[in-house]
Amino acid sequence: MNLKELSALLGLSPTTVSRALNGYPEVNEATRERVLAAARRYNYRPNTRAIRLATGRAMSIGHVIPIASRHEMVNPVFADFIASAGEVYSRLGYDMVLSVVPDEDEAAAYRDLKARGTVDGVILHGPRMNDPRLPLLHEIGLPFVVHGRATGTPVPYSWCDVNNRRAFARATDFLLDLGHTRIGLINGLEFMDFAIRRRAGYLDALAAGGLVADPDLMSSNEMTEGLGHRAARRMLALADRPTAFLVSSMILGLGVRRAIEEAGLRMARDVSVIIHDDELSYLRNGEDVPIYTATRSSVREAGRIAAEMLIDLIAHPESPPRDRLLEAELIIGQSTGPAPRPQTGDRTP
Numbered sequence: 001m002n003l004k005e006l007s008a009l010l011g012l013s014p015t016t017v018s019r020a021l022n023g024y025p026e027v028n029e030a031t032r033e034r035v036l037a038a039a040r041r042y043n044y045r046p047n048t049r050a051i052r053l054a055t056g057r058a059m060s061i062g063h064v065i066p067i068a069s070r071h072e073m074v075n076p077v078f079a080d081f082i083a084s085a086g087e088v089y090s091r092l093g094y095d096m097v098l099s100v101v102p103d104e105d106e107a108a109a110y111r112d113l114k115a116r117g118t119v120d121g122v123i124l125h126g127p128r129m130n131d132p133r134l135p136l137l138h139e140i141g142l143p144f145v146v147h148g149r150a151t152g153t154p155v156p157y158s159w160c161d162v163n164n165r166r167a168f169a170r171a172t173d174f175l176l177d178l179g180h181t182r183i184g185l186i187n188g189l190e191f192m193d194f195a196i197r198r199r200a201g202y203l204d205a206l207a208a209g210g211l212v213a214d215p216d217l218m219s220s221n222e223m224t225e226g227l228g229h230r231a232a233r234r235m236l237a238l239a240d241r242p243t244a245f246l247v248s249s250m251i252l253g254l255g256v257r258r259a260i261e262e263a264g265l266r267m268a269r270d271v272s273v274i275i276h277d278d279e280l281s282y283l284r285n286g287e288d289v290p291i292y293t294a295t296r297s298s299v300r301e302a303g304r305i306a307a308e309m310l311i312d313l314i315a316h317p318e319s320p321p322r323d324r325l326l327e328a329e330l331i332i333g334q335s336t337g338p339a340p341r342p343q344t345g346d347r348t349p
Contacts, residue, residue, distance in 0.1 A: 228255025
């Protein structure tokens with residue numbers, strides 16, 4: 001079925017159907033949903049070659065991954081984001097171009113994508129403080145959307161992010177309400193924007209609760225199971241060990257749980273744990289009842305929003321940057337409980 005046939009079936013003009021399929025805001029939501037439902041029902045796919053010839057667009061979206069971050073390729077958070085964004089690309093007739101490049105060649109990769117017209121825009125992953133990639137993309141004129149935010153960046157840009165600071169402040173408040181005063185933070189790398197904001201939320205809540213942050217109870221590193229285990233094991237060996245952990249990912253949380261059990265302690269009874277990003281397709285937080293208490297944000301939703309935002313920017317290059325801040329839910333699971341009463345010898349050496 002082609003566009004003309006689908007339009008006739010719906011009793012709409014080809015222009016309206018095309019705009020509905022491509023996410024143009026002037027198409028009302030009821031019409032858009034009707035067009036999308038018909039496209040799915042009749043397995044309609046836009047003629048990408050014709051669109052390329054008519055518009056001069058590549059009909060492709062780029063994702064550039066430096067080799068140093070290639071572990072992200074198997075990270076379930078990255079996988080969920082890419083899967084959801086890919087669904088949007090497919091629905092709107094776009095292809096995905098995924099480039100893995102040496103770290104020192106990342107800037108050149110963006111310039112090459114622009115020069116060769118390989119993609120119409122890119123989604124930027126893992127934003128950092130004063131991220132030099134954003135001014136570069138502005139300079140070369142390649143449309144982009146940032147998954148996250150980049151503290152200190154002087155140029156305007158479009159982004160989709162979760163409110164990391166508020167999420168971690170709320171999680172810390174929850175632990176304080178349970179009576180915990182020794183709360184360990186096991187965070188991602190703190191030159192990354194999300195990790196900076198999460199630490200800030202944690203520190204905000206401690207200060208509001210009249211507590212002074214203890215550097216011995218804070219850790220920043222790659223978010224792997226092994227490093228989560230190592231950080232928790234070090235903190236649990238302190239003379240005044242933490243009674244709770246606030247952890248930046250479920251993968252880190254698996255390592256924290258292993259360290260708790262190796263110390264002869266029980267999660268929730270002896271040491272509470274709150275994780276982040278537990279709503280993942282291939283790493284579930286339990287079935288009916290969550291295993292971990294978590295600050296939950298939908299990575300798939302972020303992927304969908306970022307992809308639709310970018311394609312709309314490509315269609316309307318004159319439009320100003322836009323942003324979307326998502327709030328995380330606090331999901332109560334089986335990993336948190338009241339702070340234990342101090343007992344002599346309550347820790348296995």
